[in-house]
Amino acid sequence: MSVRILLAVADPDLAGEVTDLAREDPDLEIVQAAVDVGAVSAALGREAIDVVLLHEGIAPLPVMELARDLTTSFPNAAFVLLVEEAPPELLRSAIQAGARDVVTRPLSLDELRTSVNSAADLARATQTKLEGESAERVGGATIAVAGAKGGVGATTLATHLALSSAQAGRSTCLVDFDLQAGDVRGIFDIPQGRSLTDLIDVAAEVSGAQLMEALYRHESGLSILLSPEDGESAEEIGAERARGLMGAVKFAFEVVVIDLGTVVNDATAVAVELADEALVVTTPDVPALRAANRLLMLWKRLQVRDEQNTLTVLNRASRRSEVQPDLARRILLAPLLDTTVPADFRALEAAVNTGVPARLADGALRSALADLAVEMGLVEEQRQGRRSLLRSEAGQVTAELVGMTALITTVLLLLWQIALVGYTFVLADHAAREGARAMAVGEEAEAAALADVPGAWRDDTEVRTGDERVEVRMDVPVVVPGLSAPFALRAREGTVDEDG
Ligand SMILES: Nc1ncnc2c1ncn2[C@@H]1O[C@H](COP(=O)(O)OP(=O)(O)O)[C@@H](O)[C@H]1O
Numbered sequence: 001m002s003v004r005i006l007l008a009v010a011d012p013d014l015a016g017e018v019t020d021l022a023r024e025d026p027d028l029e030i031v032q033a034a035v036d037v038g039a040v041s042a043a044l045g046r047e048a049i050d051v052v053l054l055h056e057g058i059a060p061l062p063v064m065e066l067a068r069d070l071t072t073s074f075p076n077a078a079f080v081l082l083v084e085e086a087p088p089e090l091l092r093s094a095i096q097a098g099a100r101d102v103v104t105r106p107l108s109l110d111e112l113r114t115s116v117n118s119a120a121d122l123a124r125a126t127q128t129k130l131e132g133e134s135a136e137r138v139g140g141a142t143i144a145v146a147g148a149k150g151g152v153g154a155t156t157l158a159t160h161l162a163l164s165s166a167q168a169g170r171s172t173c174l175v176d177f178d179l180q181a182g183d184v185r186g187i188f189d190i191p192q193g194r195s196l197t198d199l200i201d202v203a204a205e206v207s208g209a210q211l212m213e214a215l216y217r218h219e220s221g222l223s224i225l226l227s228p229e230d231g232e233s234a235e236e237i238g239a240e241r242a243r244g245l246m247g248a249v250k251f252a253f254e255v256v257v258i259d260l261g262t263v264v265n266d267a268t269a270v271a272v273e274l275a276d277e278a279l280v281v282t283t284p285d286v287p288a289l290r291a292a293n294r295l296l297m298l299w300k301r302l303q304v305r306d307e308q309n310t311l312t313v314l315n316r317a318s319r320r321s322e323v324q325p326d327l328a329r330r331i332l333l334a335p336l337l338d339t340t341v342p343a344d345f346r347a348l349e350a351a352v353n354t355g356v357p358a359r360l361a362d363g364a365l366r367s368a369l370a371d372l373a374v375e376m377g378l379v380e381e382q383r384q385g386r387r388s389l390l391r392s393e394a395g396q397v398t399a400e401l402v403g404m405t406a407l408i409t410t411v412l413l414l415l416w417q418i419a420l421v422g423y424t425f426v427l428a429d430h431a432a433r434e435g436a437r438a439m440a441v442g443e444e445a446e447a448a449a450l451a452d453v454p455g456a457w458r459d460d461t462e463v464r465t466g467d468e469r470v471e472v473r474m475d476v477p478v479v480v481p482g483l484s485a486p487f488a489l490r491a492r493e494g495t496v497d498e499d500g
């Protein structure tokens with residue numbers, strides 16, 4: 001494999017000299033010669049170049065600065081500086097600028113060959129790495145989630161994987177491919193409307209615009225492609241249509257999470273085949289583990305996916321259950337994820353009942369679902385981020401607690417005040433009656449009325465005696481007996497002068 005060289009030399013004599021030398025080695029191919037900076041970047045943008053032979057006279061810029069710019073902009077190529085003289089300071093700044101080597105004039109073939117070849121090795125290693133990374137990026141991540149059997153939590157896990165990915169800022173689509181029993185609509189409480197039904201006729205060749213029309217966009221940023229409302233149209237989605245749909249969704253989104261349900265049919269088989277990862281959800285009990293293995297074997301027989309390329313995860317795990325992850329790992333034919341999702345119906349309750357999956361109570365289940373997204377490669381592990389999230393949630397809890405306390409205090413004060421009014425009424429009534437009784441037998445009515453009134457009330461009590469009646473006016477205390485009051489209660493009691 002010959003080394004593709006870009007000659008960046010302004011001086012035509014020097015360029016000719018290097019070209020002649022390179023001709024002597026069939027493995028050195030000078031792809032292009034550039035005489036100024038603009039031509040260098042243009043050639044690098046257009047051609048696949050391994051090594052740039054950069055002469056110090058190429059300026060206007062100081063050559064080191066140019067080298068630094070070019071190495072950052074074109075990491076695919078390696079740079080070799082060609083200089084008249086190479087004092088130690090120059091070597092040092094060349095290394096800092098990212099040059100691979102420095103050669104001086106007069107140039108020998110040997111020197112040129114050695115330097116260019118070692119630079120090319122580095123360039124190729126970088127190219128391979130960058131290609132790998134971009135392939136990963138372009139392919140995005142498509143995760144197909146299947147349940148070993150009904151009710152194990154495939155939809156729950158698929159939903160939370162997709163939400164985590166969307167919340168991490170990646171364009172994400174959740175596809176409900178559980179064609180007969182899809183319940184994503186219910187989980188998000190989405191009204192009737194757009195679904196896969198809209199795409200059935202065009203499925204084999206869905207355009208981006210048609211796909212966008214059929215999607216539901218959730219406030220979390222997640223796009224959702226719902227399963228058909230009726231089971232019959234689901235049957236029309238065969239392998240070819242499924243392939244078209246998968247292609248369109250994968251093209252439009254960075255991350256695609258597909259809820260397959262438990263049924264294996266042509267459509268779901270295609271989805272499993274085209275997905276980057278397939279995840280089988282199971283619970284830690286023998287029937288579910290057996291069902292998981294049956295599904296894995298079925299996929300293998302259908303040649304859609306090998307069990308070693310499939311992942312499994314335990315949902316609704318509990319420390320009390322007989323089957324612990326170690327045992328499950330031995331039973332399952334496919335690798336088991338380290339993350340185990342605990343059983344916690346209470347934590348899910350609010351989320352399930354309100355149709356807002358993100359409303360998950362804090363706790364082990366929530367953090368397991370977050371870990372699952374990390375282990376599946378959808379979300380980067382962000383300890384810092386998570387901690388600060390927790391902190392902000394803690395702040396919210398404190399604020400809610402303060403609000404609650406104020407409310408409770410107000411209610412208690414109100415009840416207390418009602419009790420005070422009631423008690424004042426009883427006191428006034430009793431005082432009036434005592435006063436009237438005393439008056440009836442010719443005793444001092446006022447003294448008798450006040451006799452039983454507690455000290456805190458006495459100062460604010462007025463007793464008036466009239467013709468055959470005693471009236472007691474008592475201020476109602478506010479909150480604390482004795483505190484001045486804006487309103488008063490009156491009690492009247494009539495009497496008959498027994499002597500008369
Ligand atoms: N880890 C868990 N703990 C408690 N309940 C769960 C858990 N995972 C799922 N569930 C509940 O189990 C039921 C079935 O879950 P679902 O995700 O619909 O299963 P599937 O899609 O496999 O049929 C739902 O009511 C869901 O809320």
Ligand SMILES: [Mg+2]
Nearest residue numbers: 154155178261
């Ligand atoms: Mg389901």
